[in-house]
Amino acid sequence: MITFYCALDRDIVVFYISLCDFVRYILTMCEITAKGEATLFEEAKQKFRSIFGKKAAAAASAPGRVNLIGEHVDYCEGLVLPVALPFTTIVVGAYNSLEECRIHTVLASGEELKTSFPSSSAEPLKPGDPAWANYVKGVLANFPVAVRGFDAVIVSDVPMGAGVSSSASLEVAFFTFLESLTGQRTGLVEKAKLCQKAEHEFPGMPCGIMDQYIVSMGKKDHALLIDCRSLQATQIPLQTDDAVILVINSNVKHQLTGSEYPLRRAQCQEAAKVLKLPSLREAHSEDLGELKRLTSDPDVIKRAKHVVEEIKRTEDAATLLPKKDLEEVGRLFYESHDSLSKLMEVSCPELDQLVDIMRSSPGVYGARMTGGGFGGCMIALVEEKYVEDVKSRVLKEYKGNPTFFICNPSDGAKILQII
Numbered sequence: 001m002i003t004f005y006c007a008l009d010r011d012i013v014v015f016y017i018s019l020c021d022f023v024r025y026i027l028t029m030c031e032i033t034a035k036g037e038a039t040l041f042e043e044a045k046q047k048f049r050s051i052f053g054k055k056a057a058a059a060a061s062a063p064g065r066v067n068l069i070g071e072h073v074d075y076c077e078g079l080v081l082p083v084a085l086p087f088t089t090i091v092v093g094a095y096n097s098l099e100e101c102r103i104h105t106v107l108a109s110g111e112e113l114k115t116s117f118p119s120s121s122a123e124p125l126k127p128g129d130p131a132w133a134n135y136v137k138g139v140l141a142n143f144p145v146a147v148r149g150f151d152a153v154i155v156s157d158v159p160m161g162a163g164v165s166s167s168a169s170l171e172v173a174f175f176t177f178l179e180s181l182t183g184q185r186t187g188l189v190e191k192a193k194l195c196q197k198a199e200h201e202f203p204g205m206p207c208g209i210m211d212q213y214i215v216s217m218g219k220k221d222h223a224l225l226i227d228c229r230s231l232q233a234t235q236i237p238l239q240t241d242d243a244v245i246l247v248i249n250s251n252v253k254h255q256l257t258g259s260e261y262p263l264r265r266a267q268c269q270e271a272a273k274v275l276k277l278p279s280l281r282e283a284h285s286e287d288l289g290e291l292k293r294l295t296s297d298p299d300v301i302k303r304a305k306h307v308v309e310e311i312k313r314t315e316d317a318a319t320l321l322p323k324k325d326l327e328e329v330g331r332l333f334y335e336s337h338d339s340l341s342k343l344m345e346v347s348c349p350e351l352d353q354l355v356d357i358m359r360s361s362p363g364v365y366g367a368r369m370t371g372g373g374f375g376g377c378m379i380a381l382v383e384e385k386y387v388e389d390v391k392s393r394v395l396k397e398y399k400g401n402p403t404f405f406i407c408n409p410s411d412g413a414k415i416l417q418i419i
Protein backbone atom coordinates (compact mmCIF):
# COMPACT_ATOMS: atom_id res chain seq x y z
CA MET A 1 0.00 0.00 0.00
CA ILE A 2 1.35 3.47 -0.93
CA THR A 3 0.03 6.46 0.99
CA PHE A 4 -0.04 9.98 -0.41
CA TYR A 5 -0.61 12.92 1.99
CA CYS A 6 -1.81 16.17 0.55
CA ALA A 7 -2.25 19.27 2.76
CA LEU A 8 -5.11 21.63 1.79
CA ASP A 9 -5.43 24.68 4.14
CA ARG A 10 -5.84 23.29 7.62
CA ASP A 11 -7.38 20.01 6.52
CA ILE A 12 -5.23 17.01 5.81
CA VAL A 13 -6.58 14.91 2.96
CA VAL A 14 -5.22 11.42 2.84
CA PHE A 15 -5.24 9.34 -0.36
CA TYR A 16 -4.71 5.64 -0.14
CA ILE A 17 -3.76 4.19 -3.49
CA SER A 18 -2.94 0.54 -3.81
CA LEU A 19 0.34 -0.32 -5.47
CA CYS A 20 -1.60 -2.08 -8.23
CA ASP A 21 -3.60 1.06 -9.02
CA PHE A 22 -0.41 3.09 -9.04
CA VAL A 23 1.31 0.73 -11.50
CA ARG A 24 -1.84 0.71 -13.63
CA TYR A 25 -1.81 4.53 -13.65
CA ILE A 26 1.85 4.66 -14.73
CA LEU A 27 1.16 2.08 -17.43
CA THR A 28 -1.70 4.18 -18.81
CA MET A 29 0.66 7.15 -19.01
CA CYS A 30 3.04 5.05 -21.14
CA GLU A 31 0.30 3.87 -23.50
CA ILE A 32 0.15 5.52 -26.93
CA THR A 33 -3.26 5.38 -28.56
CA ALA A 34 -4.24 6.29 -32.08
CA LYS A 35 -6.55 9.33 -32.22
CA GLY A 36 -8.61 7.69 -34.95
CA GLU A 37 -9.03 8.78 -38.55
CA ALA A 38 -12.32 10.61 -37.97
CA THR A 39 -10.88 12.80 -35.18
CA LEU A 40 -7.71 13.62 -37.12
CA PHE A 41 -9.72 14.38 -40.25
CA GLU A 42 -11.92 16.85 -38.33
CA GLU A 43 -8.81 18.44 -36.78
CA ALA A 44 -7.21 18.82 -40.22
CA LYS A 45 -10.33 20.35 -41.84
CA GLN A 46 -10.78 22.84 -38.99
CA LYS A 47 -7.11 23.81 -39.04
CA PHE A 48 -7.30 24.34 -42.81
CA ARG A 49 -10.35 26.57 -42.45
CA SER A 50 -8.77 28.63 -39.67
CA ILE A 51 -5.44 29.11 -41.50
CA PHE A 52 -6.61 29.61 -45.10
CA GLY A 53 -10.13 30.93 -44.49
CA LYS A 54 -11.77 28.50 -46.90
CA LYS A 55 -13.02 24.91 -47.02
CA ALA A 56 -10.69 22.04 -47.98
CA ALA A 57 -11.66 20.42 -51.29
CA ALA A 58 -9.50 17.26 -51.28
CA ALA A 59 -8.24 14.91 -48.58
CA ALA A 60 -6.41 11.64 -48.04
CA SER A 61 -4.95 9.47 -45.30
CA ALA A 62 -2.12 6.93 -44.98
CA PRO A 63 -1.03 4.85 -41.98
CA GLY A 64 2.30 4.05 -40.30
CA ARG A 65 3.56 0.46 -40.21
CA VAL A 66 5.40 -2.16 -38.19
CA ASN A 67 7.28 -4.99 -39.82
CA LEU A 68 6.65 -8.44 -38.32
CA ILE A 69 9.74 -10.00 -39.90
CA GLY A 70 11.97 -9.59 -42.97
CA GLU A 71 14.25 -6.79 -41.83
CA HIS A 72 16.93 -5.13 -43.93
CA VAL A 73 16.13 -7.40 -46.87
CA ASP A 74 13.76 -5.28 -48.99
CA TYR A 75 16.70 -3.51 -50.68
CA CYS A 76 18.09 -6.98 -51.53
CA GLU A 77 14.82 -7.94 -53.31
CA GLY A 78 13.86 -10.16 -50.34
CA LEU A 79 10.56 -11.02 -48.63
CA VAL A 80 9.05 -8.81 -45.93
CA LEU A 81 5.95 -9.17 -43.74
CA PRO A 82 4.70 -5.78 -42.48
CA VAL A 83 1.29 -4.58 -41.21
CA ALA A 84 -0.29 -1.12 -41.45
CA LEU A 85 -1.05 0.62 -38.13
CA PRO A 86 -4.07 2.63 -36.94
CA PHE A 87 -1.78 5.68 -36.55
CA THR A 88 -2.34 7.92 -39.58
CA THR A 89 -1.27 11.00 -41.49
CA ILE A 90 -4.08 13.09 -43.00
CA VAL A 91 -3.61 15.71 -45.70
CA VAL A 92 -6.39 18.14 -46.63
CA GLY A 93 -6.23 21.06 -49.03
CA ALA A 94 -7.46 23.04 -52.01
CA TYR A 95 -6.06 24.90 -55.03
CA ASN A 96 -5.08 28.55 -54.49
CA SER A 97 -4.70 31.22 -57.15
CA LEU A 98 -0.91 31.51 -56.66
CA GLU A 99 2.00 29.70 -58.27
CA GLU A 100 2.93 28.51 -54.82
CA CYS A 101 2.27 25.57 -52.46
CA ARG A 102 1.69 26.62 -48.86
CA ILE A 103 1.79 23.80 -46.33
CA HIS A 104 1.14 23.71 -42.59
CA THR A 105 1.78 20.61 -40.57
CA VAL A 106 0.75 19.57 -37.06
CA LEU A 107 2.93 16.79 -35.62
CA ALA A 108 1.95 14.03 -33.18
CA SER A 109 3.70 16.10 -30.47
CA GLY A 110 1.41 19.09 -31.22
CA GLU A 111 4.31 21.08 -32.70
CA GLU A 112 3.34 23.11 -35.81
CA LEU A 113 5.58 23.74 -38.84
CA LYS A 114 4.99 25.56 -42.09
CA THR A 115 6.68 25.91 -45.45
CA SER A 116 6.03 27.21 -48.95
CA PHE A 117 7.66 26.51 -52.30
CA PRO A 118 6.90 27.05 -56.01
CA SER A 119 4.23 24.82 -57.54
CA SER A 120 5.52 22.05 -59.81
CA SER A 121 3.73 23.72 -62.75
CA ALA A 122 5.81 26.89 -62.15
CA GLU A 123 9.36 25.47 -61.93
CA PRO A 124 11.27 22.20 -61.32
CA LEU A 125 11.50 21.44 -57.59
CA LYS A 126 14.81 20.93 -55.78
CA PRO A 127 15.56 19.56 -52.31
CA GLY A 128 16.42 22.19 -49.68
CA ASP A 129 15.46 23.58 -46.28
CA PRO A 130 13.49 22.94 -44.14
CA ALA A 131 14.48 19.25 -44.22
CA TRP A 132 10.95 17.93 -43.41
CA ALA A 133 9.51 19.67 -46.49
CA ASN A 134 11.68 17.45 -48.74
CA TYR A 135 9.28 14.56 -48.11
CA VAL A 136 6.37 16.46 -49.66
CA LYS A 137 8.43 18.28 -52.30
CA GLY A 138 9.90 14.97 -53.45
CA VAL A 139 6.41 13.51 -53.85
CA LEU A 140 5.16 16.56 -55.74
CA ALA A 141 8.22 16.43 -58.05
CA ASN A 142 7.56 12.73 -58.77
CA PHE A 143 3.78 13.04 -59.18
CA PRO A 144 2.87 12.00 -62.76
CA VAL A 145 1.47 15.44 -63.69
CA ALA A 146 2.52 19.02 -62.85
CA VAL A 147 0.28 20.52 -60.17
CA ARG A 148 -0.65 24.21 -59.90
CA GLY A 149 -0.50 26.13 -56.61
CA PHE A 150 -2.39 24.76 -53.60
CA ASP A 151 -2.70 25.10 -49.84
CA ALA A 152 -2.60 22.08 -47.54
CA VAL A 153 -2.67 21.07 -43.90
CA ILE A 154 -1.06 17.86 -42.68
CA VAL A 155 -1.88 16.31 -39.31
CA SER A 156 -0.41 13.07 -38.05
CA ASP A 157 -0.40 10.89 -34.96
CA VAL A 158 2.26 8.53 -36.34
CA PRO A 159 5.10 8.57 -33.78
CA MET A 160 8.19 10.14 -35.38
CA GLY A 161 11.69 8.66 -35.24
CA ALA A 162 10.20 5.46 -33.79
CA GLY A 163 10.85 3.24 -36.81
CA VAL A 164 7.13 2.99 -37.66
CA SER A 165 7.40 4.77 -41.01
CA SER A 166 6.22 8.27 -40.31
CA SER A 167 8.08 9.27 -43.51
CA ALA A 168 6.35 6.78 -45.82
CA SER A 169 3.04 7.63 -44.15
CA LEU A 170 3.59 11.30 -45.03
CA GLU A 171 4.75 10.57 -48.58
CA VAL A 172 1.89 8.22 -49.45
CA ALA A 173 -0.75 10.41 -47.74
CA PHE A 174 0.54 13.39 -49.72
CA PHE A 175 0.61 11.47 -53.00
CA THR A 176 -2.95 10.23 -52.40
CA PHE A 177 -4.02 13.79 -51.56
CA LEU A 178 -2.57 14.95 -54.91
CA GLU A 179 -4.56 12.20 -56.63
CA SER A 180 -7.70 13.50 -54.98
CA LEU A 181 -6.87 17.15 -55.79
CA THR A 182 -5.98 16.58 -59.46
CA GLY A 183 -8.17 13.60 -60.33
CA GLN A 184 -5.03 11.89 -61.70
CA ARG A 185 -5.01 8.28 -60.35
CA THR A 186 -1.99 5.96 -60.16
CA GLY A 187 -1.81 2.17 -59.58
CA LEU A 188 -0.86 1.17 -56.03
CA VAL A 189 2.50 -0.45 -56.85
CA GLU A 190 3.42 2.48 -59.08
CA LYS A 191 2.45 4.87 -56.26
CA ALA A 192 4.72 3.00 -53.80
CA LYS A 193 7.59 3.11 -56.32
CA LEU A 194 7.19 6.84 -56.99
CA CYS A 195 7.10 7.62 -53.25
CA GLN A 196 10.23 5.50 -52.72
CA LYS A 197 11.92 7.41 -55.56
CA ALA A 198 10.87 10.68 -53.91
CA GLU A 199 12.54 9.56 -50.65
CA HIS A 200 15.75 8.64 -52.50
CA GLU A 201 15.93 11.91 -54.40
CA PHE A 202 14.79 14.53 -51.89
CA PRO A 203 15.51 13.56 -48.24
CA GLY A 204 18.31 11.39 -49.67
CA MET A 205 17.42 8.16 -47.87
CA PRO A 206 18.15 5.07 -50.05
CA CYS A 207 15.27 3.06 -48.53
CA GLY A 208 13.78 -0.17 -49.87
CA ILE A 209 10.17 -0.45 -51.09
CA MET A 210 8.62 -2.06 -47.98
CA ASP A 211 7.32 1.03 -46.19
CA GLN A 212 5.67 2.78 -49.13
CA TYR A 213 4.21 -0.55 -50.30
CA ILE A 214 2.52 -1.55 -47.02
CA VAL A 215 1.38 2.02 -46.35
CA SER A 216 -0.34 2.00 -49.76
CA MET A 217 -1.71 -1.55 -49.60
CA GLY A 218 -2.25 -2.57 -45.95
CA LYS A 219 -5.47 -4.38 -45.05
CA LYS A 220 -7.30 -4.56 -41.73
CA ASP A 221 -6.50 -7.76 -39.77
CA HIS A 222 -3.85 -8.81 -42.27
CA ALA A 223 -0.09 -8.78 -42.67
CA LEU A 224 1.26 -8.36 -46.20
CA LEU A 225 3.89 -10.75 -47.54
CA ILE A 226 5.70 -8.59 -50.09
CA ASP A 227 8.06 -10.08 -52.60
CA CYS A 228 10.42 -7.15 -53.21
CA ARG A 229 11.78 -8.80 -56.38
CA SER A 230 8.52 -9.33 -58.28
CA LEU A 231 6.70 -6.56 -56.36
CA GLN A 232 3.79 -8.93 -55.88
CA ALA A 233 2.16 -9.36 -52.50
CA THR A 234 -0.10 -11.78 -50.61
CA GLN A 235 -2.44 -10.80 -47.78
CA ILE A 236 -1.87 -13.07 -44.75
CA PRO A 237 -4.80 -13.20 -42.27
CA LEU A 238 -3.54 -12.28 -38.84
CA GLN A 239 -5.72 -14.03 -36.29
CA THR A 240 -3.51 -15.03 -33.42
CA ASP A 241 -6.36 -16.08 -31.04
CA ASP A 242 -5.29 -15.17 -27.51
CA ALA A 243 -1.98 -13.59 -28.51
CA VAL A 244 -1.28 -9.99 -29.50
CA ILE A 245 1.60 -8.09 -31.05
CA LEU A 246 2.83 -5.72 -28.37
CA VAL A 247 4.94 -2.84 -29.68
CA ILE A 248 7.41 -1.25 -27.27
CA ASN A 249 9.06 2.01 -28.28
CA SER A 250 12.56 2.22 -26.81
CA ASN A 251 12.25 5.99 -27.31
CA VAL A 252 15.79 6.01 -28.59
CA LYS A 253 15.33 8.22 -31.66
CA HIS A 254 16.57 6.72 -34.87
CA GLN A 255 17.78 8.70 -37.87
CA LEU A 256 18.39 6.60 -40.95
CA THR A 257 19.53 9.23 -43.42
CA GLY A 258 23.02 9.14 -41.81
CA SER A 259 25.78 6.82 -42.99
CA GLU A 260 24.82 3.48 -41.40
CA TYR A 261 21.74 2.51 -43.45
CA PRO A 262 23.35 3.41 -46.83
CA LEU A 263 26.45 1.49 -45.71
CA ARG A 264 24.43 -1.68 -44.97
CA ARG A 265 22.80 -1.41 -48.37
CA ALA A 266 26.18 -0.94 -50.09
CA GLN A 267 27.67 -3.93 -48.23
CA CYS A 268 24.79 -6.15 -49.39
CA GLN A 269 25.26 -4.93 -52.97
CA GLU A 270 28.97 -5.68 -52.68
CA ALA A 271 28.20 -9.26 -51.52
CA ALA A 272 25.89 -9.79 -54.52
CA LYS A 273 28.50 -8.34 -56.87
CA VAL A 274 31.25 -10.61 -55.54
CA LEU A 275 28.92 -13.60 -56.06
CA LYS A 276 28.05 -12.28 -59.54
CA LEU A 277 24.34 -12.21 -58.66
CA PRO A 278 21.83 -9.43 -59.45
CA SER A 279 20.90 -9.28 -55.74
CA LEU A 280 21.23 -11.31 -52.52
CA ARG A 281 17.73 -12.66 -53.16
CA GLU A 282 19.38 -15.06 -55.60
CA ALA A 283 21.93 -16.27 -53.01
CA HIS A 284 21.53 -19.57 -51.11
CA SER A 285 23.19 -20.75 -47.93
CA GLU A 286 25.79 -22.67 -50.00
CA ASP A 287 26.85 -19.35 -51.61
CA LEU A 288 27.91 -18.03 -48.21
CA GLY A 289 30.88 -20.44 -48.15
CA GLU A 290 31.84 -19.27 -51.63
CA LEU A 291 31.55 -15.64 -50.50
CA LYS A 292 34.03 -16.30 -47.65
CA ARG A 293 36.49 -17.59 -50.24
CA LEU A 294 36.00 -14.59 -52.53
CA THR A 295 36.14 -11.69 -50.06
CA SER A 296 38.12 -10.97 -46.95
CA ASP A 297 35.68 -8.27 -45.74
CA PRO A 298 34.06 -9.74 -42.57
CA ASP A 299 31.23 -7.17 -42.65
CA VAL A 300 30.18 -8.09 -46.20
CA ILE A 301 30.09 -11.78 -45.17
CA LYS A 302 28.01 -11.07 -42.03
CA ARG A 303 25.48 -8.88 -43.89
CA ALA A 304 25.01 -11.51 -46.60
CA LYS A 305 24.44 -14.26 -44.02
CA HIS A 306 21.77 -12.13 -42.33
CA VAL A 307 19.96 -11.45 -45.61
CA VAL A 308 19.95 -15.04 -46.86
CA GLU A 309 18.70 -16.41 -43.51
CA GLU A 310 16.21 -13.60 -42.84
CA ILE A 311 14.49 -14.15 -46.20
CA LYS A 312 14.02 -17.84 -45.26
CA ARG A 313 12.71 -16.89 -41.80
CA THR A 314 10.17 -14.54 -43.40
CA GLU A 315 8.95 -17.19 -45.79
CA ASP A 316 8.58 -19.62 -42.86
CA ALA A 317 6.78 -17.09 -40.64
CA ALA A 318 4.26 -16.35 -43.42
CA THR A 319 3.45 -20.08 -43.57
CA LEU A 320 3.36 -20.58 -39.78
CA LEU A 321 1.20 -17.56 -38.89
CA PRO A 322 -2.04 -18.78 -40.55
CA LYS A 323 -1.43 -22.17 -38.87
CA LYS A 324 -1.19 -20.31 -35.55
CA ASP A 325 2.12 -21.96 -34.71
CA LEU A 326 3.09 -19.11 -32.43
CA GLU A 327 5.88 -20.97 -30.61
CA GLU A 328 7.73 -21.36 -33.89
CA VAL A 329 6.98 -17.81 -35.10
CA GLY A 330 8.30 -16.56 -31.74
CA ARG A 331 11.49 -18.54 -32.18
CA LEU A 332 11.96 -16.94 -35.62
CA PHE A 333 11.46 -13.49 -34.05
CA TYR A 334 14.30 -14.12 -31.57
CA GLU A 335 16.55 -15.50 -34.32
CA SER A 336 15.80 -12.46 -36.47
CA HIS A 337 16.70 -10.11 -33.61
CA ASP A 338 19.96 -11.88 -32.86
CA SER A 339 20.91 -11.73 -36.51
CA LEU A 340 20.04 -8.01 -36.77
CA SER A 341 22.05 -7.34 -33.64
CA LYS A 342 25.13 -9.46 -34.36
CA LEU A 343 25.32 -9.86 -38.15
CA MET A 344 23.61 -6.76 -39.53
CA GLU A 345 24.66 -4.66 -36.50
CA VAL A 346 21.62 -2.36 -36.65
CA SER A 347 20.31 -2.82 -33.10
CA CYS A 348 21.34 -0.78 -30.05
CA PRO A 349 21.83 -1.62 -26.33
CA GLU A 350 18.32 -0.42 -25.45
CA LEU A 351 16.58 -2.65 -28.05
CA ASP A 352 18.80 -5.57 -27.01
CA GLN A 353 17.83 -5.02 -23.38
CA LEU A 354 14.11 -4.94 -24.23
CA VAL A 355 14.40 -8.20 -26.17
CA ASP A 356 16.33 -9.76 -23.27
CA ILE A 357 13.55 -8.78 -20.85
CA MET A 358 11.09 -10.55 -23.20
CA ARG A 359 13.19 -13.75 -23.24
CA SER A 360 12.63 -14.25 -19.51
CA SER A 361 9.01 -12.99 -19.35
CA PRO A 362 6.20 -15.58 -19.03
CA GLY A 363 3.68 -15.49 -21.87
CA VAL A 364 6.09 -14.13 -24.52
CA TYR A 365 6.53 -16.30 -27.64
CA GLY A 366 9.22 -14.15 -29.20
CA ALA A 367 10.45 -10.62 -29.78
CA ARG A 368 12.61 -8.59 -32.13
CA MET A 369 13.52 -5.05 -33.11
CA THR A 370 11.41 -3.76 -36.00
CA GLY A 371 12.19 -1.23 -38.75
CA GLY A 372 15.52 0.29 -39.72
CA GLY A 373 17.00 -0.02 -36.21
CA PHE A 374 19.55 2.09 -34.28
CA GLY A 375 16.64 2.83 -31.90
CA GLY A 376 12.88 2.86 -32.43
CA CYS A 377 10.56 -0.02 -31.61
CA MET A 378 10.60 -3.66 -30.61
CA ILE A 379 7.69 -6.05 -31.22
CA ALA A 380 6.76 -9.04 -29.08
CA LEU A 381 4.24 -11.81 -29.67
CA VAL A 382 2.56 -12.10 -26.26
CA GLU A 383 -0.28 -14.14 -24.79
CA GLU A 384 -2.97 -11.55 -24.15
CA LYS A 385 -3.44 -12.38 -20.47
CA TYR A 386 0.27 -11.67 -19.81
CA VAL A 387 0.45 -8.28 -21.56
CA GLU A 388 0.03 -6.17 -18.40
CA ASP A 389 2.67 -8.25 -16.53
CA VAL A 390 5.09 -7.87 -19.43
CA LYS A 391 4.56 -4.10 -19.48
CA SER A 392 5.06 -3.80 -15.70
CA ARG A 393 8.26 -5.77 -15.99
CA VAL A 394 9.55 -3.48 -18.75
CA LEU A 395 8.72 -0.43 -16.64
CA LYS A 396 10.67 -1.90 -13.74
CA GLU A 397 13.70 -3.21 -15.61
CA TYR A 398 14.20 -1.19 -18.81
CA LYS A 399 16.83 1.53 -18.41
CA GLY A 400 15.05 3.99 -20.77
CA ASN A 401 11.50 5.42 -20.95
CA PRO A 402 9.31 2.94 -22.79
CA THR A 403 5.94 3.56 -24.42
CA PHE A 404 3.58 0.80 -25.54
CA PHE A 405 0.83 0.04 -28.00
CA ILE A 406 -0.89 -3.05 -29.33
CA CYS A 407 -0.51 -3.49 -33.08
CA ASN A 408 -3.98 -3.68 -34.64
CA PRO A 409 -3.48 -4.27 -38.39
CA SER A 410 -5.31 -1.54 -40.33
CA ASP A 411 -6.12 -0.44 -43.87
CA GLY A 412 -3.69 1.34 -46.19
CA ALA A 413 -3.93 4.78 -47.80
CA LYS A 414 -7.22 6.17 -49.07
CA ILE A 415 -8.89 9.25 -50.48
CA LEU A 416 -11.25 10.80 -47.92
CA GLN A 417 -14.51 12.34 -49.02
CA ILE A 418 -15.09 15.94 -47.95
CA ILE A 419 -18.73 16.47 -47.05
Ligand code: GLA
Nearest residue numbers: 071072207208209210371372
Ligand atom coordinates in the same frame (compact mmCIF):
# COMPACT_ATOMS: atom_id res chain seq x y z
C1 GLA B 1 13.64 1.34 -43.19
C2 GLA B 1 13.53 1.42 -44.70
C3 GLA B 1 12.90 0.15 -45.28
C4 GLA B 1 13.59 -1.10 -44.75
C5 GLA B 1 13.71 -1.05 -43.23
C6 GLA B 1 14.52 -2.21 -42.68
O1 GLA B 1 12.38 1.36 -42.62
O2 GLA B 1 12.76 2.52 -45.08
O3 GLA B 1 12.93 0.18 -46.67
O4 GLA B 1 14.84 -1.28 -45.36
O5 GLA B 1 14.34 0.16 -42.79
O6 GLA B 1 13.86 -3.41 -42.90
